[in-house]
Structure formats: C-alpha cells, structure tokens
Amino acid sequence: EVQLAESGGGLVQPGGSLRLSCAASGFTFNTYWMHWVRQAPGEGLVWVSHINPDGSSTNYADSVKGRFTISRDNAKNALYLQMNNLRADDTAVYYCASVAHSYSWYDYWGRGTLVTVSS
C-alpha cells in the first residue's frame, strides 16, 4: 500500500523556520517526482515546489523562492521542505504528493501537516 506521511508542522513566529518531512512507502520512491502542495485554510490548492527523482533539479513557486528549499533522501525514502523566513501567508496545510513522470497527475497524496505562522 502506498503511503505518504508528512510531519514537522506546527506554530512558528513570523521570520521563523520549520522543516517538513514526508516519509514514503509502498512504491519505488527514487523513480518518482515529488511535489509539495499547500492549502491555506478554506482556500484552494497551490503548488509550492517539486524535485526530480535523483534530486538534481528543483523548482519553486515565486512566492517561496529564496525562502524554501526542497530536498530528498532516496536511501531513506524521504522528502523534505526547509522553510525559512516564514510569513503569515505561508499558513496552510502542506501536502507531499507523488508524480510518476515529469508531466503527470498527482497519483498519491499524504494527509498533510499544518503550518501556522503567527505571533
């Protein structure tokens, strides 16, 4: 059974940092593109970042570029999102999601982890 499990969310002050993790199992993690997608409370889905299977290529939404860093450890079947200089508008549920090919739909999603940025 495919599982994606996010962790690391919580309450952080503006300007603070958090590191999200996503533990993957049940599929060949090192062949999949992995994405982070976020959803602000009561709002829609917004792509944040993605990374290719071997970790050599990454991309970011303009809103997080220079503040967030995506990475992966294929030996541990793990995906990460380092979030620095957090702002109130980063408050959201963050989902990790898998994509089988570079241009393909999101086939699996984790249950998400809530990040709240507030003083």
Place this chain on the structure above:
Amino acid sequence: DIVMTQSPDSLAVSLGERATINCKSSQTVLYRSNKKNYLAWYQQKPGQPPKVLIYWASTRESGVPDRFSGSGSGTDFTLTISSLQAEDVAVYYCQQYYSTPFTFGQGTKLEI
C-alpha cells in the same frame, strides 16, 4: 502560468440527478504530438487530501465509480457525475500538468 478557471464556484444537486462542473484553461493543455490533454480532476472531502478521479481529461482512475466521467479538449473541460450520491459531497478541482508550474482551478463545492 496557465490559469485554470472553474464554474460554478458552488453547486447544489438533488440525489440521483446529474452534476456538471466546468473547467477552462487560459491556454491549450492538448499536446499535439501525442493528442493527450494534460488535465486531471480531483475530489477533496473535508479533512482529507485530494484524490484523483480522472486523468488525461477522460481516463477514470482505478476504483473510481463509473458515474464520474470527464470530457473536453484543448481549453474546455467538464466533469460529470451522472447520478449524484450522498458520498459525492466534496470540493472538486481541475488541474493542468501540461506545463510547470502545475496549476489548479479554484475549486467547485458540490452539495446536496
């Protein structure tokens, strides 16, 4: 970026009736070389992550009931639920994977 626009924003349909949700992209998501539309539909129930229903605009994901169907090509797409069931209450999103960044419609809230 490709902008995805859904209509309506919300929809109330009686049990057993048809529900239709539209999605329009700001540019084509039809890749000419393989004639595939890079368009997916997702269902999101409260407190849950999204779940893919349809990909390539009209291919139903394994296990998805056949009352769900997708149609359209180029820039205009439709998700149809042929006979609404109580468990179909959710927010539905279209998403293009034709180009990065992948983008979603704003969502359509479906109620009974």
